[in-house]
Amino acid sequence: MKDGFLDTGRALTTAADFVAEGLAEAAEAVALDAVAAEFKLRMTPAMRGAVRAAGDPVAAQFVPDVQELQVRPEEMADPIGDEAHKAAPGLTHRYPDRVILHTTHSCEVYCRFCFRREVVGEDGPLPAADLDAALDYIAATPAIWEVILTGGDPMTLSPRRLRAIMDRLSAIPHVDVVRLHTRVPVVAPEKVTEALVAAITGRPATYVVVHTNHAQELTDGARAALARIAGAGIPLLSQSVLLRGINDSVAALEDLFRSLIRNRVTPYYLHHCDLAKGTSHFRTTIAEGQALMAALRGRLSGICLPTYVLDIPGGHGKVPIGPGYLVPDGSGWQVTDWQGRVHRYDDPAR
Numbered sequence: 001m002k003d004g005f006l007d008t009g010r011a012l013t014t015a016a017d018f019v020a021e022g023l024a025e026a027a028e029a030v031a032l033d034a035v036a037a038e039f040k041l042r043m044t045p046a047m048r049g050a051v052r053a054a055g056d057p058v059a060a061q062f063v064p065d066v067q068e069l070q071v072r073p074e075e076m077a078d079p080i081g082d083e084a085h086k087a088a089p090g091l092t093h094r095y096p097d098r099v100i101l102h103t104t105h106s107c108e109v110y111c112r113f114c115f116r117r118e119v120v121g122e123d124g125p126l127p128a129a130d131l132d133a134a135l136d137y138i139a140a141t142p143a144i145w146e147v148i149l150t151g152g153d154p155m156t157l158s159p160r161r162l163r164a165i166m167d168r169l170s171a172i173p174h175v176d177v178v179r180l181h182t183r184v185p186v187v188a189p190e191k192v193t194e195a196l197v198a199a200i201t202g203r204p205a206t207y208v209v210v211h212t213n214h215a216q217e218l219t220d221g222a223r224a225a226l227a228r229i230a231g232a233g234i235p236l237l238s239q240s241v242l243l244r245g246i247n248d249s250v251a252a253l254e255d256l257f258r259s260l261i262r263n264r265v266t267p268y269y270l271h272h273c274d275l276a277k278g279t280s281h282f283r284t285t286i287a288e289g290q291a292l293m294a295a296l297r298g299r300l301s302g303i304c305l306p307t308y309v310l311d312i313p314g315g316h317g318k319v320p321i322g323p324g325y326l327v328p329d330g331s332g333w334q335v336t337d338w339q340g341r342v343h344r345y346d347d348p349a350r
């Protein structure tokens, strides 16, 4: 028993598991089975161990909720348009200089707000023939400078399989950067072994982008896993999702971003919550997100501040969504400072 919860050492994957752990109400078990029939469930022992009370910011990210059965008209199966930009099975080519390679559909956890919740959850890596076709496409497209490994979660792959993918990418001369987007160092830190870190080290330059949404996720194990990656000389960035009831406060975001910097992870993106099906209970308004970012700019060092971004629904790409500090004014600008005071700036005459 840990912090009032059972500690069976295995992941929770059914509604009954969450009820047995005291994380969900027994009276909701039937409805939660219906949620599980739509969207896969999984919470690792590390994340269960990070929960301090039912419904807290860690629990709310992984424990199924009957609100997920409410699908609003604007919500979509593929909110960021992966399918519209599919260049080959498992490969998304949205911007000229980079591709997303979906190495697997498996994750260590299934986040209740996931933007790919309709496709994640199947077991196993990308089939060999699809991987061959994707790598052939990358090799035949010299404009591709960066390959983003995501999924699912690429760090759920074995070190041997990851090393094989890295070796094949390193043989393509125009690929200079490989970026791994992963939740593993935080949600299953024991999987970040020396072998796994060695598998992603070398040419091309590797960046690890860690998905984390609340400082409470950064357990001792997570901090040690991040230190193993940073210690290998691999730059670490973070991506977080702005989530109602989880991190939509100045205090929660400040704590998260300061904690990341302390662990040598540079906050990179704060995503506005995508229009995935059954996720409206997590979504803030953009105005709320802008107000949080404006408040944080007055409190935090610039190295702690990610860019607040929206993936434009339909696959039109990611854009910064403010807040803005400049308003055109005649031949010059009105500029708002970190305390909200407005100043005049005129471009020097040319």
Ligand code: SF4
Residues within 6 Å of the ligand: 106, 107, 108, 109, 110, 111, 113, 114, 115, 116, 117, 120, 151, 152, 153, 183, 211
């Ligand atoms: S780890 Fe990422 S891809 Fe997997 S369920 Fe969570 S948000 Fe989705």
